[in-house]
Amino acid sequence: MNFDRRELSNTQLLDLYKSLLKPRMIEEKMLILLRQGKVSKWFSGIGQEAISVGITSALDADEYILPMHRNLGVFTGRDIPMHKLFSQWQGKKSGFTKGRDRSFHFGTQEYKIIGMISHLGPQMGVADGIALANKLKKNGKVTAVFTGEGATSEGDFHEALNIAAVWDLPVLFVIENNGYGLSTPTNEQYRCANLADKGVGYGMESHIIDGNNILDVYAKISLLKASMVDNPRPVLLEFKTFRMRGHEEASGTKYVPQELMDEWAIKDPISNYRDYLMSIGVLFEDVDTDIKAKIKAEIDENWAITQAEPDFTALLSEELNDVYMPYDFEAFTPSSTTENIRFIDALSSSLSQSMERHPNLVIMGQDVAEYGGAFKITDGFVAKFGKDRVRNTPICESAVVSAANGLSINGYKAVMEMQFADFVSSGFNPVVNLLAKQHYRWGEKADVVIRMPCGGGTQAGPFHSQTNEAWFTKTPGLKVVYPAFPYDAKGMLNTAINDPNPVIYFEHKQLYRSIHQEVPTNYYTIPFGKAALLQEGNDVTVISFGAGIHWALDTLNKHPNIKADVLDLRSLQPLDTEAIFASVKKTGKCIILQEDTLFGGISSDISALLMENCFQYLDAPVRRVGSLESPIPFVKTLEDQYLPKTRFEKELLELFNY
Secondary structure: OOOOOOOHHHHHHHHHHHHHHHHHHHHHHHHHHOOOOOOOOOOOOOOOOHHHHHHHHHOOOOOEEEEOOHHHHHHHOOOOOHHHHHHHHOOOOOOOOOOOOOOOOOOEOOOOOOOOOOOOOHHHHHHHHHHHHHHHHEEEEOEEEEEEEHHHOOHHHHHHHHHHHHHOOEEEEEEEEEEOOOEEEEEOOOOOHHHHHHHHHOEEEEEEOOOOHHHHHHHHHHHHHHHHHHHOEEEEEEOOOOOOOOHHHHOOOOOOOHHHHHHHHHOOHHHHHHHHHOOOOOOOOHHHHHHHHHHHHHHHHHHHHHHHHOOOOOOOHHHHHHOOOOOOOOOOOOOOOOOEEHHHHHHHHHHHHHHHOOEEEEEEEEOOOOOOOOOOOOOOHHHHEEEEEEEEOOOHHHHHHHHHHHHHHHEEEEEEOOHHHHHHHHHHHHHHHHHHHHHHHHHHOOEEEEEEOOOOOOOOOOOOOOOOOHHHOOOOOOEOOOOOOHHHHHHHHHHHHHOOOOOOEEEEEHHHOOOOOEEOOOOOOOOOOOOOEEEOOOOOOEEEHHHHHHHHHHHHHOOOOEEEEEEEEEEEEOOOHHHHHHHHHHHOEEEEEEEEEEOOOOHHHHHHHHHHHHHHHHOOEEEEEEEEOEEEEEOHHHHHHHHOOHHHHHHHHHHHHO
């Protein structure tokens, strides 16, 4: 192995050596503890330390790094107290996740490290968002994100690289090519000669680096970082290295040919660098012994601190209170000055006024810039706010959701338009596994609103007509809003943007241009979790939301003899159970109308809640009405049959006469 010190001083050379030794010695300690049954699981980075250490040493302390399982050198390189890391691994309360997630699945704003989730790919999109925020701030900062050669097969990898290339984002995409994705060798993972070759397809600069040579890693990253200040751009880096242990310790390494293990053992990044420092008179045996003794003492001392910490008692209130980031609703009162506008105009007004109120708000989505979005809701926004803040995205929902999260992590607010709610399936993973769980896992906000144009009645067929709110009401950590009127649409979208928690904001397409209402011209907010009582009566409680509310009102207008409480839920998570229970206790009868198919929908949960909390007040079984148990069809006669509007009238009359 050839080392070139370049302009590095003796002190710098020794500091790199110490930085390499620390994660190696911690790992060796962990492997002993693992065999003793004192550690439950371990993902080893032995043999790969030069990559983590070299990159972390070259970056500034305030530059974000997004590591993976085997990047202990990133954490130690940012000088996180060892006992804090040990507590995290041991599931102690003082760990970064309070025992809610394991090993390296955490982030910390204090040390500018954003940890991974097991799905691997989304963190590359998060890096895009962090880098975009840096670019908007014009602070010259670089973001580094790690992945393995196996994860380069994931769609998120390609989506993230494409976005970074199109937007010229200052991201270092770091591939640790260690030969195996768990047990699958590289020749079963991809066919190109080198993963760095993939950069060509994205018009992206790429390099191959010896991942076991600490000086090559440090020098290359230092040069790239300096150049990216004046020329922000993404760079794809393939580090050739090897994993000397199993995927995790339980896996073993029997699937690896012994000659390959022997070959890479000779290339150990620490022993070779140690020999080099000895050969040039920078390191000596007594100094080496002293360095190792000090690191060992630090490890033992910090392990003792962690062991002395008691196991914590599970507190139900603490668990539930940490699912969402605390948010004190900001009440802005609507003005008496109004204008009669459509649903679509109310949304546009909210976004425009929110962009003025929040200079750190970025709107992203397919065709949202000059074109104004598929439904023209952001028409004219580029002229008012500029292309930096109103951004067209490539067609890659998953990476855009992740990038929105990265913007939030780095101090911005993000509104993403999912061109049609149906398309969220292409971005489902980061919504439910990243945004929804982020605050619970490590206390970080996910200040993201995802706008969801949805619903039937427009003969748009199976891929453009779903109303899929039940996919998200089931997921703790998400807030789900579904207004039915322009007044609510504006006020609740303002609230969604103010709220630092992830909000899935449903907008029924059929209401966009068909519903008008007097709407205040000023900026105002409406709290979540408060249903609207649209009309009052003692005969029956009608509960719905979105287009269903209008169907229910139309039906009741045909039957003036039925005096109904009509509850427009407006927000599905949180849900106004207080208003629901109060109404049903008064009327004794309840019918719930949803546009979604019936099984597993929100109406089922409301019905169950009523049976559990209002059974003694009921004079009839709770009725649920929803669409047919089929995909939504295209032809109008089939769509009319699918939707529940006509069936609702029949069910309502039967309940009234029960």
